[in-house]
Amino acid sequence: MSLESSSTTVSSLAPKEPLLRLEAVGKTFGTHVVLEDIDLSLAPGEVVAIIGPSGSGKSTLLRCINQLEPPTSGRVTIRNTAIEAGHTPTRRELMALRRSIGMVFQSFNLFPHLTVLRNVSLAQERVMGRSREAADKVSMQLLSRVGLADKAQQYPSRCSGGQQQRIAIARALALEPEIMLFDEPTSALDPELGLEVLAVMRELAEGGMTMIVVTHEMHFAEDVSDRVIIMADGKIVEQGPSREVMRSPRTERAQRFLHAVKDR
């Protein structure tokens, strides 16, 4: 996979806040424009929900932030590290960037050949250089926090989807990220199992974690997030305080989307 062969560079900048800033970020695959001119900034502790129809570029936007998809234009700044489209970041810069950003996927992506405990401990050892004992200790704490300490010695295939997703959250948290990205974390789960994942996320948000959540869970967007962003056709069509955007959207495109979703 050519995730590192991107076209981006890193330079140091001064400003302290916000924690994350996207400036005119764009992404095209060939002639197909997936993201266009995205500006977004995130203060520490802020929780942002991104909603919108499928194919609107929500997931791609998330993946551009941690360079899983290198943007083709614009600039992504995390704290004082800026990654500019068009220059390749060094491996070390990329690893540092990704260490400060945790990511949770729609399909969990746990390592099926490792026990739950090893899943959570692996990157701590390989990326942070923790000893196995230290890593396992942290992992057990995190697994307790998501209510799965008793699953530590099981393999992921023995866990339900909701449990797997909570393990994936623990795995991401183990690297002590400053920002957590959630890419439709409950979309592969039936509603009941989705709830236990949402509960963990709600707790994280209340604990002050900075989060960006791409989701179809309208209640979560309205109740838990501070801000809602509605995307359509690769652009941000509306954003603002959650309740305001969800209840009285101003743009026609946002109204149309919310209308369709709420009518179900």
Place this chain on the structure above:
Amino acid sequence: MTQDILLNIALGVPWTIALTAVSLAIGMLLGIPLCAMRMSKLGLLRAIANILILTLRAIPPIVWLFLIFFGLDTGYVSFTPFQAASIGLGLITAANMAEIYRGAMAAIHPGQWEATHALGMSTWYRFYDVIAPQLFRVALPSAASYAIGLLKDSAIASTIGVNEIAYQASHVSQRTFRGLDIYAVAGLLYILLSLPIAWASRWADLHLRSRVAR
């Protein structure tokens, strides 16, 4: 059939096992870089790998053994029959293993790569901790059937004088002017040797199957 005859045929068993094991080891090891080249982003590496794999697989094994054993015997390099057979069958196995690995690679869920990237793991750990263990599990059934094929193909090493089962059988047959029973025993030995490989592979597959994301 006398014990003497049986014993003489059975003397070939260790050589058959050794030749199969050594060729397989060479092939499994060299198959890794070959597969990496085959999947490289650099066109030149890919082309080299393609030509190597094509050549190794297109020329019959017996011709390879003759080429190495008789053809390379220049006075500077010369191989014992066992060495020549190991190198020949090992290289052919490498080409086949490279293709088996490549197929297995495609079977691993793309999310596994993404997860390691998102966690900031280095290329080495990505393969060592996450991709390779799953690759091995996926490749195992194909590798095992290949190994059984290799066990049988190792008989062609008798043509350059490796005293494995087929060589011993033909030797005893010529000495005693008996054919049917002697080659039947040889055949039985090949069956007995391939059964454990098949069993082990099935057992391993059953136990490891659930631990791969596909």
